[in-house]
Amino acid sequence: MKKPIDRRSFLKVSGTALGIGVLYKAVPLSFAGETGAMMRSLGKSNGEGVTPFSFIQLSDAHVGFNGPPDPLGTKAFERAVEMINALPEQPDLVLFTGDLTHDTEEKDVHAQRMKQFLEISKGLKVGKIMHVPGEHDAGLDGGAMYRDFLKDTYYSFDHRGVHFIALDNVSRSKPEVGPEQLAWLKKDLAHFPKTAPIIVFTHRPLFDLKPEWEWFTSDGDEVMNVLAPYENVTVLYGHIHRDHEHHEANAQHYAARSLIFAFPDPAQVAQKKPIPFDKDHPFKNLGIRVVSKQGGKAAATSLSVNDVELTLKEYSGINGVQQILKEPSL
Amino acid sequence: MRFSKISEAKYLICLPIAMVLLLALNSSKAATADSPSRVIEITAKRFAFSPNSVTLNKGETVTLRLHSEDVTHGFFSRALKLDEVIEPGQTKDVIITPQTNGSFSTICDHFCGVNHGSMNMTIVVE
Numbered sequence: 001m002k003k004p005i006d007r008r009s010f011l012k013v014s015g016t017a018l019g020i021g022v023l024y025k026a027v028p029l030s031f032a033g034e035t036g037a038m039m040r041s042l043g044k045s046n047g048e049g050v051t052p053f054s055f056i057q058l059s060d061a062h063v064g065f066n067g068p069p070d071p072l073g074t075k076a077f078e079r080a081v082e083m084i085n086a087l088p089e090q091p092d093l094v095l096f097t098g099d100l101t102h103d104t105e106e107k108d109v110h111a112q113r114m115k116q117f118l119e120i121s122k123g124l125k126v127g128k129i130m131h132v133p134g135e136h137d138a139g140l141d142g143g144a145m146y147r148d149f150l151k152d153t154y155y156s157f158d159h160r161g162v163h164f165i166a167l168d169n170v171s172r173s174k175p176e177v178g179p180e181q182l183a184w185l186k187k188d189l190a191h192f193p194k195t196a197p198i199i200v201f202t203h204r205p206l207f208d209l210k211p212e213w214e215w216f217t218s219d220g221d222e223v224m225n226v227l228a229p230y231e232n233v234t235v236l237y238g239h240i241h242r243d244h245e246h247h248e249a250n251a252q253h254y255a256a257r258s259l260i261f262a263f264p265d266p267a268q269v270a271q272k273k274p275i276p277f278d279k280d281h282p283f284k285n286l287g288i289r290v291v292s293k294q295g296g297k298a299a300a301t302s303l304s305v306n307d308v309e310l311t312l313k314e315y316s317g318i319n320g321v322q323q324i325l326k327e328p329s330l
Numbered sequence: 331m332r333f334s335k336i337s338e339a340k341y342l343i344c345l346p347i348a349m350v351l352l353l354a355l356n357s358s359k360a361a362t363a364d365s366p367s368r369v370i371e372i373t374a375k376r377f378a379f380s381p382n383s384v385t386l387n388k389g390e391t392v393t394l395r396l397h398s399e400d401v402t403h404g405f406f407s408r409a410l411k412l413d414e415v416i417e418p419g420q421t422k423d424v425i426i427t428p429q430t431n432g433s434f435s436t437i438c439d440h441f442c443g444v445n446h447g448s449m450n451m452t453i454v455v456e
Binding site: 102170 | 402404407409413435447450
């Protein structure tokens, strides 16, 4: 009798909160034996098999924002660029999940902030940087300024067997994706088998995380209904300026921290107010955390998720995040 | 002329009776439990609602009369099933009969400017 295939060890997308954002790895765990055969079969049906790669999510830089609560402006963002560039293995992609800039009524000033954002991100060695807008980028003008610099506010692309979908839930004034984009999403997904690994990146959460703080997308249910037939869906978002995980049957949702200031846990406080700036720990609760500097490790010597997570747990007291895609049911 | 004096007399008698009946019906409608007996004016102006807190009685039907003094605003509370757009220069009446006690944050969910994220008010039901 044939040994059943262990689908749990088939494919995983794992993520580690590096502090500079989140480092994700899309890794087929084995190319050998029956798992390898299934990999090849999946690759054939999906058009391209998943080959290992890593990418980083950054979010909510709010370039142009001046404290309080954060008097350091773009410092955390600049450090994020330095830390990514210092990684021993460069990720393939950086995904930026909105609020690249902080808004202003003065259009020229807002455009200048976008130029500053692009100037800083140009320092990244990573070859491919993809964006979606946040409401601070696109809320005032329906995304006109954003499109001048970065073109489409929603689109999709494929990378090493993973289908990435950028969704815009900020350009319509209300927190929604809207019927036009929903129709586009259905058409876009129609090309893919149900087993295709899909990573959606957007600004607001696509579920009711905290509607009273505008942490929701009013037609998020409709988006998730369109995605429901697909078995491997990961949704990455920003907006809430803190870590968060939300699990559904076919989809896992993860938020990244901000690069400007942090919001508290809505379950612990009544008012939506930023966590006050701590001058002794200026990057606390933001993206910046030292990954591995202690215990004889001079730096993260590899992109080993477990090593980094252990270091974070041991030295910062903050758990890393690990995410495992639901195994495909072939 | 087709109208006789009798017809004119009937008309003169019937009209006041109809008016009285109409008024009586309106009063009766106003007195029912499902009709609002209270109107609460709420004004939206970047980046606050005025007043920033209102108190309703559980089970009481009231009209929230919404205005904007500047740009388009939203008026949203998932818990109270409120999801309105307030256009400047227009009045939006929302009839509500809250059934649950509590303090409910209501936000502007129509992006209205740089401090949009802080535009909210509280509806207390007791």
